[in-house]
Amino acid sequence: SYVLTQPPSVSVAPGKTARITCGGNNIGSKSVHWYQQKPGQAPVLVIYYDSDRPSGIPERFSGSNSGNTATLTISRVEAGDEADYYCQVWDSSSDYVVFGGGTKLTVL
Amino acid sequence: QVQLQESGPGLVKPSQTLSLTCTVSGGSISSGSYYWSWIRQPAGKGLEWIGRIYTSGSTNYNPSLKSRVTISVDTSKNQFSLKLSSVTAADTAVYYCARAPGYSSSHYMDVWGKGTTVTVSS
Numbered sequence: 001s002y003v004l005t006q007p008p009s010v011s012v013a014p015g016k017t018a019r020i021t022c023g024g025n026n027i028g029s030k031s032v033h034w035y036q037q038k039p040g041q042a043p044v045l046v047i048y049y050d051s052d053r054p055s056g057i058p059e060r061f062s063g064s065n066s067g068n069t070a071t072l073t074i075s076r077v078e079a080g081d082e083a084d085y086y087c088q089v090w091d092s093s094s095d096y097v098v099f100g101g102g103t104k105l106t107v108l
Numbered sequence: 109q110v111q112l113q114e115s116g117p118g119l120v121k122p123s124q125t126l127s128l129t130c131t132v133s134g135g136s137i138s139s140g141s142y143y144w145s146w147i148r149q150p151a152g153k154g155l156e157w158i159g160r161i162y163t164s165g166s167t168n169y170n171p172s173l174k175s176r177v178t179i180s181v182d183t184s185k186n187q188f189s190l191k192l193s194s195v196t197a198a199d200t201a202v203y204y205c206a207r208a209p210g211y212s213s214s215h216y217m218d219v220w221g222k223g224t225t226v227t228v229s230s
Contacts, residue, residue, distance in 0.1 A: 097157035
């Protein structure tokens with residue numbers, strides 16, 4: 001089965017840039033999607049197809065994907081960005097969705 | 109805009125079958141091309157995808173749960189449902205339903221329900 005690896009936590013000061021990684025074997029050949037989940041709330045899609053933003057998601061959120069690592073980048077981090085972030089791919093070999101373990105973003 | 113709402117018993121006994129329904133509002137479940145998924149999240153843990161059903165009725169399931177899961181759709185009620193059999197305490201979680209555009213082979217989920225908590229306990 002396909003495994004996605006995320007760091008458990010990332011900390012960043014307000015106004016700085018946060019980078020959350022998602023590692024997987026040749027993940028660059030897959031489409032990666034990212035979700036933001038705040039406490040007690042359902043996940044929200046923030047990036048799809050590696051780098052596309054749904055309407056309503058600030059331009060501060062961006063994504064990239066190459067080789068064995070996909071990255072979610074949040075520029076000019078705000079206190080409201082504090083949340084858990086999950087990456088997700090489709091495992092075409094077994095036809096199912098795989099999520100990363102999640103990364104807790106803390107705004108210092 | 110489309111909204112999803114999960115419903116079902118909040119408490120299920122061990123070895124019994126967990127049954128949840130997701131009601132789609134703001135649009136028809138059979139119009140357009142969409143996948144309808146179930147995802148769960150144990151308290152304090154990450155997301156686990158359970159399975160999906162396409163508008164046509166075809167399904168895909170998480171291999172780790174496949175033997176216990178059935179997802180079905182009722183277009184007359186604009187709902188889709190989850191049944192998980194032989195539950196144990198490990199199935200205690202918040203259960204979410206979600207929608208994914210059918211054109212996407214990589215299944216990103218753009219609309220989610222608020223989630224419903226299911227506890228497995230005697």
